[in-house]
Amino acid sequence: xxxxxxxxxxxxxxxxxxxxxxxxxxxxxxxxxxxxxxxxxxxxxxxxxxxxxxxxxxxxxxxxxxxxxxxxxxxxxxxxxxxxxxxxxxxxxxxxxxxxxxxxxxxxxxxxxxxxxxxxxxxxxxxxxxxxxxxxxxxxxxxxxxxxxxxxxxxxxxxxxxxxxxxxxxxxxxxxxxxxxxxxxxxxxxxxxxxxxxxxxxxxxxxxxxxxxxxxxxxxxxxxxxxxxxxxxxxxxxxxxxxxxxxxxxxxxxxxxxxxxxxxxxxxxxxxxxxxxxxx
Amino acid sequence: xxxxxxxxxxxxxxxxxxxxxxxxxxxxxxxxxxxxxxxxxxxxxxxxxxxxxxxxxxxxxxxxxxxxxxxxxxxxxxxxxxxxxxxxxxxxxxxxxxxxxxxxxxxxxxxxxxxxxxxxxxxxxxxxxxxxxxxxxxxxxxxxxxxxxxxxxxxxxxxxxxxxxxxxxxxxxxxxxxxxxxxxxxxxxxxxxxxxxxxxxxxxxxxxxxxxxxxxxxxxxxxxxxxxxxxxxxxxxxxxxxxxxxxxxxxxxxxxxxxxxxxxxxxxxxxxxxxxxxxxxxxxxxxxxxxxxxxxxxxxxxxxxxxxxxxxxxxxxxxxxxxxxxxxxxxxxxxxxxxxxxxxxxxxxxxxxxxxxxxxxxxxxxxxxxxxxxxxxxxxxxxx
Numbered sequence: 001x002x003x004x005x006x007x008x009x010x011x012x013x014x015x016x017x018x019x020x021x022x023x024x025x026x027x028x029x030x031x032x033x034x035x036x037x038x039x040x041x042x043x044x045x046x047x048x049x050x051x052x053x054x055x056x057x058x059x060x061x062x063x064x065x066x067x068x069x070x071x072x073x074x075x076x077x078x079x080x081x082x083x084x085x086x087x088x089x090x091x092x093x094x095x096x097x098x099x100x101x102x103x104x105x106x107x108x109x110x111x112x113x114x115x116x117x118x119x120x121x122x123x124x125x126x127x128x129x130x131x132x133x134x135x136x137x138x139x140x141x142x143x144x145x146x147x148x149x150x151x152x153x154x155x156x157x158x159x160x161x162x163x164x165x166x167x168x169x170x171x172x173x174x175x176x177x178x179x180x181x182x183x184x185x186x187x188x189x190x191x192x193x194x195x196x197x198x199x200x201x202x203x204x205x206x207x208x209x210x211x212x213x214x215x216x217x218x219x220x221x222x223x224x225x226x227x228x229x230x231x232x233x234x235x236x237x238x239x240x241x242x243x244x245x246x247x248x249x250x251x252x253x254x255x256x257x258x259x260x261x262x263x264x265x266x267x268x269x270x271x272x273x274x275x276x277x278x279x280x
Numbered sequence: 281x282x283x284x285x286x287x288x289x290x291x292x293x294x295x296x297x298x299x300x301x302x303x304x305x306x307x308x309x310x311x312x313x314x315x316x317x318x319x320x321x322x323x324x325x326x327x328x329x330x331x332x333x334x335x336x337x338x339x340x341x342x343x344x345x346x347x348x349x350x351x352x353x354x355x356x357x358x359x360x361x362x363x364x365x366x367x368x369x370x371x372x373x374x375x376x377x378x379x380x381x382x383x384x385x386x387x388x389x390x391x392x393x394x395x396x397x398x399x400x401x402x403x404x405x406x407x408x409x410x411x412x413x414x415x416x417x418x419x420x421x422x423x424x425x426x427x428x429x430x431x432x433x434x435x436x437x438x439x440x441x442x443x444x445x446x447x448x449x450x451x452x453x454x455x456x457x458x459x460x461x462x463x464x465x466x467x468x469x470x471x472x473x474x475x476x477x478x479x480x481x482x483x484x485x486x487x488x489x490x491x492x493x494x495x496x497x498x499x500x501x502x503x504x505x506x507x508x509x510x511x512x513x514x515x516x517x518x519x520x521x522x523x524x525x526x527x528x529x530x531x532x533x534x535x536x537x538x539x540x541x542x543x544x545x546x547x548x549x550x551x552x553x554x555x556x557x558x559x560x561x562x563x564x565x566x567x568x569x570x571x572x573x574x575x576x577x578x579x580x581x582x583x584x585x586x587x588x589x590x591x592x593x594x595x596x597x598x599x600x601x602x603x604x605x606x607x608x609x610x611x612x613x614x615x616x617x618x619x620x621x622x623x624x625x626x627x628x629x630x631x632x633x634x635x636x637x638x639x640x641x642x643x644x645x646x647x648x649x650x651x652x653x654x655x656x657x658x659x660x661x662x663x664x
Contacts, residue, residue, distance in 0.1 A: 166388070166390075168386050168388055168390040169390055169392060169393075171355075171357055171377075171384070171386075171390070172384065172386065172390040172391075172392070172451075173392070173403065174356075174357075174376075174377045174378050175355055175357075175377060175378070175380075175382060175383070175384035175452075176378075176384075176403045176404035176407060176451070176452075176455075177378050177379075177381075177403075177404050177407035177408055177455070178378055178403070178407050179378055180378075182407070183378075187392055190394050191393070191394060
């Protein structure tokens with residue numbers, strides 16, 4: 001770009017690109033920033049202008065039993081979803097990358113299908129299914145639904161990493177006397193850790209964030225954080241929602257961020273240990 | 281195909297420094313009529329071989345000849361379609377890899393990147409329930425043997441390629457496996473390191489008396505390290521013998537060409553007098569040869585002459601040929617000539633330098649001893 005900065009047309013194009021980029025970023029982040037700023041607004045109304053700085057909405061939030069219950073529910077669902085999804089995802093990815101079997105191609109397509117089907121369809125589908133077998137909507141159904149939504153992403157992440165973990169490490173472990181399970185536990189899994197952590201974090205976030213499918217699946221009287229916010233919005237845009245939104249942002253952005261940092265340092269550690277790829 | 285496939289001749293290295301366990305006459309590894317096929321593709325066919333305890337055997341061949349497949353079949357990483365494999369007299373067809381007691385060294389080292397050198401080398405001992413104190417001692421000994429003592433706490437990433445391969449070797453021999461399998465272990469190293477490691481591996485193999493099966497496509501490695509070489513081509517065994525046997529008396533045209541790029545001169549027997557015969561070369565000149573058995577007139581033969589046995593200069597004994605020098609490569613101690621014998625038949629001569637060099641475009645005389653060649657029949661098999 002610098003090479004072209006001399007000619008007029010190039011400079012104009014460069015400025016235009018910069019302007020559009022800034023616009024896109026403003027569009028992306030303005031709502032988030034507005035929510036965070038307004039959560040500290042002392043005004044009764046959840047909008048601009050600011051009338052003063054206050055933490056009162058956070059205090060009020062802490063005292064709101066309904067919100068706290070929703071937060072706890074979401075946290076638990078997300079944790080269980082993350083753990084189960086990661087386990088299922090790692091095993092699935094291992095099978096899809098390391099073994100040859102009939103229908104493998106079909107299975108790998110089927111596994112990622114839930115990520116492609118619109119959530120509303122999935123939401124209705126699962127509801128119809130549990131109605132058909134005459135089951136009540138329970139918390140278990142909600143968790144299973146979230147697992148269904150998150151599994152494709154975890155499989156994709158772990159699969160990508162798995163391809164990079166060369167089979168020769170497992171072969172070496174086997175040749176040294178480790179059983180298949182031991183070689184997975186001692187060699188493959190530690191080498192997959194970055195992807196496992198990334199997958200778990202993503203699964204957590206997917207579950208914690210989920211609104212539309214949760215609306216279909218949640219049992220009567222149970223609210224998750226997003227559905228709680230929705231029902232609060234029905235009454236009014238209270239500044240409390242801004243505070244709640246800020247907490248949500250902290251959780252869903254903060255956790256993957258921290259995870260990403262851990263991940264990066266782990267990956268760096270591993271990378272140093274890997275010899276250059278040999279092609280035969 | 282050599283006749284001594286099933287009965288290996290005892291080699292000097294078969295007598296190991298350490299007394300071998302069990303029956304000393306029992307081969308360390310035995311293949312009987314192995315066939316390995318993937319669907320319709322046959323990777324290895326009719327492969328029978330027995331490897332004497334303590335010997336160093338090399339599978340040599342171009343890529344795709346099935347040599348690595350055979351090595352992996354002993355390890356249990358490849359299933360055989362038919363035949364049987366025994367390690368130390370025990371059939372292993374149904375034994376999973378982790379119970380086969382083999383040491384495996386890979387081209388890409390395959391050291392566990394997240395484990396220290398100590399944990400890498402100790403890995404095999406740990407799974408053999410060796411007591412902790414013994415593990416430490418044995419790892420120390422193995423590291424001393426590969427000349428990397430004191431490197432226990434390092435991570436593989438802190439070592440050079442050559443050092444990593446030494447650790448991989450230590451890891452594969454520390455638990456005294458029945459057989460050490462080396463899958464192109466030198467290919468990933470640079471040229472200098474390769475030669476050093478070649479000597480090192482051979483030394484360690486001799487010192488421990490371990491049976492080794494080495495896979496390579498590099499003829500120099502095969503010739504310099506092996507007690508016996510198995511030359512492979514397209515899934516079949518072409519020849520088996522000592523390095524000298526396979527080099528000096530190649531059993532087939534493939535072996536002659538693959539090992540040392542021999543000159544192949546097709547022709548027909550013009551006159552025959554017992555084992556002595558005159559061969560009219562397709563290139564237009566004729567040479568005299570000594571055959572191991574009498575030849576009859578009119579037989580199609582190929583005269584195989586090593587570049588080292590084809591001498592350029594007028595003072596050559598035996599056969600006299602003339603040709604035009606196409607290229608001269610001066611290598612200091614020796615020179616390699618490419619000479620056109622006419623009719624686009626190019627031969628290579630590799631001679632020690634004595635006197636002036638022959639230059640491009642010059643017409644020179646060249647020749648070889650009638651006994652210094654090998655004769656192949658019309659099918660490319662050695663006349664013996």
